[in-house]
Amino acid sequence: MSAPDLLNITKPPEWMTDGLCAEVDPELFYPEQGGSTREAKAVCTGCEVRAECLAYALAHDERFGVWSGVSEHGRRQPAARRPATDVDEWIREHADTGIEQ
Numbered sequence: 765m766s767a768p769d770l771l772n773i774t775k776p777p778e779w780m781t782d783g784l785c786a787e788v789d790p791e792l793f794y795p796e797q798g799g800s801t802r803e804a805k806a807v808c809t810g811c812e813v814r815a816e817c818l819a820y821a822l823a824h825d826e827r828f829g830v831w832s833g834v835s836e837h838g839r840r841q842p843a844a845r846r847p848a849t850d851v852d853e854w855i856r857e858h859a860d861t862g863i864e865q
C-alpha cells in the first residue's frame with residue numbers, strides 16, 4: 765500500500781464537512797456514561813447529511829457516540845441492524861430508540 769493510499773484511508777468523507785456537528789462542541793456527541801444525548805440528537809434533526817451519516821455509522825459499525833440522531837444503544841438494537849431500504853424511514857423508526865437521559 766502506497767503512502768497516498770494510506771492518506772486516503774484516514775481522509776474523512778466529504779459529507780462530514782457539511783454536518784452540523786462540526787459547528788458545535790463535539791463533546792455533545794460523546795457524553796460521559798449517563799450523560800444526556802438530547803442536545804446532540806436535536807442538532808442531528810436539522811442536519812442535511814443525516815442519511816449519509818447514518819449509512820456511514822452502520823457500515824463502519826461505529827460503537828460510540830450519537831450518529832444521525834441515534835445513540836450507541838439505538839444502533840445496537842436488532843431491528844436497527846437490518847439493512848435500510850429507505851434511510852429516511854429508518855431514521856424515523858430508530859432515532860428515538862436510544863437511551864434518553
Ligand code: SF4
Pocket residue numbers: 780782783784785786807808809811812813814817818830831832833
Ligand atoms: S447527522 Fe448528526 S452526527 Fe451526523 S453529521 Fe449531522 S450533525 Fe453530525
